[in-house]
Amino acid sequence: MVILNFTLSEEGVSVFHDALACMYKFSDDVCLEARKDKLTLTTLNISKSAYVCFTFAANRFFSRYHFEGNAQYRDRFFCQLYIRSLLSIFRSRQGSDSVRDKDASIERCDVAIDDGPGKKSRLVARVSCRNGITASHSLPFESKPPIHAKFDKDEAANCWSISSNTLRQLMDHFGPGIELLDINTDDEDRVVNFTCFTDKVQKRGPHGNEAVLKKPLHTNISVEMAEFDDVEVQDKLHIIISVKDFRAILQHAQITSGKLATYYSEPGRPMKLSYSADGILCEFILMTVGEQDAITQKHKNTRARASKTPKPGPGPSPASKPEGSVASNQAQEAPKPVQSPPQQKISPRPRQTQFEIRPPPVPPRAPVTARSDRSDSPLFVEQGDEDEQWEPVDREDDDEFAKEVG
Amino acid sequence: MRFKTELKNIRTFSRLVAALNTLEKIAWVRLDDDTVRFTVIPDTGSQVWASFSVDTIFDSYHIQSAEASNTINLELPLGPLQRALKSALNSNHASLRLTKRDGIPMLSMTIHTMTKDAPSRRGNNPKTTDPMDRNDDYDDADNDPFSETNNSLYPQESLELTHKREREKVITQDIPVRVLHPDTVETIMQPKVREPDVHILLPPLVQLKGISDRFTKLAITTASASSSSSSSARKEALNPKLEISANMHGSLRLRLVADTLDITSVWDGCLENPELDPAQLTVPIEEHPSTKYREAGPEKWATVRVDGKDWSRVLSVGRLEGSRVIACFTHEHALILYVYVRRADDDDFPGVGAGRDGDGEDVVTYYVTGYSP
Numbered sequence: 001m002v003i004l005n006f007t008l009s010e011e012g013v014s015v016f017h018d019a020l021a022c023m024y025k026f027s028d029d030v031c032l033e034a035r036k037d038k039l040t041l042t043t044l045n046i047s048k049s050a051y052v053c054f055t056f057a058a059n060r061f062f063s064r065y066h067f068e069g070n071a072q073y074r075d076r077f078f079c080q081l082y083i084r085s086l087l088s089i090f091r092s093r094q095g096s097d098s099v100r101d102k103d104a105s106i107e108r109c110d111v112a113i114d115d116g117p118g119k120k121s122r123l124v125a126r127v128s129c130r131n132g133i134t135a136s137h138s139l140p141f142e143s144k145p146p147i148h149a150k151f152d153k154d155e156a157a158n159c160w161s162i163s164s165n166t167l168r169q170l171m172d173h174f175g176p177g178i179e180l181l182d183i184n185t186d187d188e189d190r191v192v193n194f195t196c197f198t199d200k201v202q203k204r205g206p207h208g209n210e211a212v213l214k215k216p217l218h219t220n221i222s223v224e225m226a227e228f229d230d231v232e233v234q235d236k237l238h239i240i241i242s243v244k245d246f247r248a249i250l251q252h253a254q255i256t257s258g259k260l261a262t263y264y265s266e267p268g269r270p271m272k273l274s275y276s277a278d279g280i281l282c283e284f285i286l287m288t289v290g291e292q293d294a295i296t297q298k299h300k301n302t303r304a305r306a307s308k309t310p311k312p313g314p315g316p317s318p319a320s321k322p323e324g325s326v327a328s329n330q331a332q333e334a335p336k337p338v339q340s341p342p343q344q345k346i347s348p349r350p351r352q353t354q355f356e357i358r359p360p361p362v363p364p365r366a367p368v369t370a371r372s373d374r375s376d377s378p379l380f381v382e383q384g385d386e387d388e389q390w391e392p393v394d395r396e397d398d399d400e401f402a403k404e405v406g
Numbered sequence: 407m408r409f410k411t412e413l414k415n416i417r418t419f420s421r422l423v424a425a426l427n428t429l430e431k432i433a434w435v436r437l438d439d440d441t442v443r444f445t446v447i448p449d450t451g452s453q454v455w456a457s458f459s460v461d462t463i464f465d466s467y468h469i470q471s472a473e474a475s476n477t478i479n480l481e482l483p484l485g486p487l488q489r490a491l492k493s494a495l496n497s498n499h500a501s502l503r504l505t506k507r508d509g510i511p512m513l514s515m516t517i518h519t520m521t522k523d524a525p526s527r528r529g530n531n532p533k534t535t536d537p538m539d540r541n542d543d544y545d546d547a548d549n550d551p552f553s554e555t556n557n558s559l560y561p562q563e564s565l566e567l568t569h570k571r572e573r574e575k576v577i578t579q580d581i582p583v584r585v586l587h588p589d590t591v592e593t594i595m596q597p598k599v600r601e602p603d604v605h606i607l608l609p610p611l612v613q614l615k616g617i618s619d620r621f622t623k624l625a626i627t628t629a630s631a632s633s634s635s636s637s638s639a640r641k642e643a644l645n646p647k648l649e650i651s652a653n654m655h656g657s658l659r660l661r662l663v664a665d666t667l668d669i670t671s672v673w674d675g676c677l678e679n680p681e682l683d684p685a686q687l688t689v690p691i692e693e694h695p696s697t698k699y700r701e702a703g704p705e706k707w708a709t710v711r712v713d714g715k716d717w718s719r720v721l722s723v724g725r726l727e728g729s730r731v732i733a734c735f736t737h738e739h740a741l742i743l744y745v746y747v748r749r750a751d752d753d754d755f756p757g758v759g760a761g762r763d764g765d766g767e768d769v770v771t772y773y774v775t776g777y778s779p
Contacts, residue, residue, distance in 0.1 A: 165521070166521045166572070169521040169522065170521060170575065172493075173493040173517075173577050173579070175485075175486060175489040175490075175579075176485075176489070191576075212510060212582050212584060213432055213481060213482065213483045213582055213583070213584060214483070214582075215510075215582040216486065217486040217489050217490060217579055217580065217581060218507070218512075218579070218580040218582075219493075219577065219578065219579050219580070220577070220578040220580075221575055221576070221577045221578075222575060222576040222577075222578075223573070223575050224573045224574075224575075226573060227572070227573045
């Protein structure tokens with residue numbers, strides 16, 4: 001029996017695609033969750049420091065949307081899919097203006113999920129193109145309940161919002177090689193500062209002096225508070241997040257020219273960013289870097305469990321604390337790793353998850369080696385060869401060369 | 407030690423840095439009262455000595471140093487500088503000063519700029535939505551040496567009154583630098599080369615680069631296709647050499663010889679051999695090698711072999727638009743390019759004097775690495 005089916009318009013397909021493309025920057029798979037009134041896509045990155053949630057309104061986003069629960073899935077249906085395979089289905093084939101390409105553009109896409117006892121669990125997407133070709137894709141999925149990060153808005157006393165477009169353009173000023181973004185305010189000057197930097201220790205080069213020149217650009221952008229809406233931030237509060245995550249978010253935020261709103265409390269606690277477009281709500285919860293100075297232990301962690309996820313990285317770290325699979329709804333705070341500067345080279349990742357994650361515990365996932373550049377890599381540990389970022393654009397590389405020539 | 411200046415002609419500055427950055431990551435910068443000089447000396451490949459009058463790229467320039475003749479010598483990474491200058495393009499105002507942060511010397515660029523109102527959503531940059539490209543950390547529109555510097559970043563927009571008024575943002579880009587002691591730079595000398603046999607005004611670099619790159623690419627493709635040959639020969643084939651020749655009768659010849667190929671492209675007699683200024687010569691004009699070459703007729707060529715990839719990087723200087731490039735050939739010995747940069751505010755364009763850097767001119771000098779036949 002068909003549990004879920006919906007139709008995406010041409011525009012819908014591309015919005016759907018962009019949402020998935022954004023999620024793909026955080027994780028390999030996505031959880032799809034369907035209810036009567038909405039479809040939700042969520043994902044959590046491998047280090048569990050970033051959570052993404054897109055909600056599509058059933059009546060506004062889709063040309064047609066129908067959910068019918070069965071015995072197994074009464075109120076909601078959920079499954080987990082590979083983002084990569086979804087992306088290739090929804091990839092827009094327009095691109096250029098030529099007549100031929102226009103013909104091949106997607107007119108609409110019908111998606112159906114048929115599941116139940118004795119059925120093969122498949123998501124079937126039928127893509128209809130303008131040129132009359134209809135392509136049907138059948139994807140297997142894993143029946144796995146979604147993991148949601150919780151965010152306590154009452155706790156987040158700091159907030160601001162600004163045109164997402166303005167913010168995105170500002171990001172263009174940040175150079176390569178940086179990892180961390182420090183957002184801080186200065187009440188005297190009435191500005192919000194966005195500072196990008198890296199803490200990576202550069203060890204390459206024959207002597208220390210030359211290493212100095214390998215430091216990436218240190219960028220600070222001051223934006224007058226008057227340009228923000230609803231700024232409510234504690235003076236001189238520094239909140240630090242991963243640049244990579246922030247970039248991924250802003251790149252997607254282009255879908256709206258409206259506001260991007262943020263809420264946060266203090267270092268080491270999650271930060272929420274959200275924006276919405278027609279029929280779609282985009283929410284991100286990022287774990288902020290715990291600041292040494294800002295270590296406070298408000299709550300004792302009562303329901304600590306052993307870490308569920310094997311941690312990459314050397315040795316026992318002082319941060320072997322719960323990976324937050326806690327069923328309780330109470331806001332809880334794990335003990336913060338105490339970092340002293342001399343130990344920083346082997347210091348724990350400051351961005352360990354402290355999300356409350358409900359309900360099922362996540363099975364351990366092997367770290368994906370191909371993605372060691374993700375935010376899940378230890379932030380303060382030396383990262384090996386950084387040389388590439390310094391390569392001039394058309395250096396040796398033959399591919400580059402060929403591209404340039406052709 | 408002080409250095410503080412406003413920036414002007416940022417586009418020119420930025421393109422110069424981009425051109426240098428294709429050859430080497432780190433440059434030596436020498437500042438004094440009148441000139442700013444950029445020098446890059448790669449381990450292998452061509453070296454560049456660029457000398458600009460301070461007025462060309464700086465304004466309200468202040469320099470103060472205890473060193474002889476008020477000079478400051480810096481070593482700086484070109485990548486970050488290029489990136490910082492990119493931020494400064496289209497800015498309202500930008501300045502540069504030498505400072506320290508956490509005890510480390512920095513060149514700090516302060517940029518006052520605006521953002522533009524919402525670009526229309528689609529069609530602007532389809533690249534950004536390519537999901538398979540995970541490493542789109544920063545855009546690479548600068549990859550093409552001749553691309554317009556990323557204009558798509560700031561598409562034109564219609565006036566929208568409902569938006570909150572845009573305010574000026576202040577961006578600070580700190581570039582790490584090393585201050586060099588005069589002793590360490592004393593030994594670095596500009597190469598000395600004997601009087602050239604042939605000097606010629608090169609055709610537009612976009613043309614020359616296009617053809618050169620095609621040759622190089624062709625040689626690489628051919629080499630990759632042929633399965634035989636030893637590894638050293640193969641390595642050699644993957645770094646093809648181009649033969650560049652010129653005569654004193656306005657011709658330039660580009661030739662590629664490979665195992666199975668021999669192709670030549672000629673600009674036949676259509677180029678200019680600028681007049682030499684006798685006042686700048688060490689020998690009487692009649693005895694100058696170029697005079698002999700001229701008298702020997704159009705079949706008398708001065709030839710230099712260069713590495714195709716290195717040559718391509720050299721030619722990326724073509725991004726400095728409107729420049730005149732004079733090539734000086736010393737037969738089977740040396741090739742020097744003098745790139746006379748056009749100042750944005752200068753109609754009276756220099757560029758004569760056949761490869762002599764005259765006073766107050768902005769010239770980028772390339773000492774192209776040559777290979778024996």
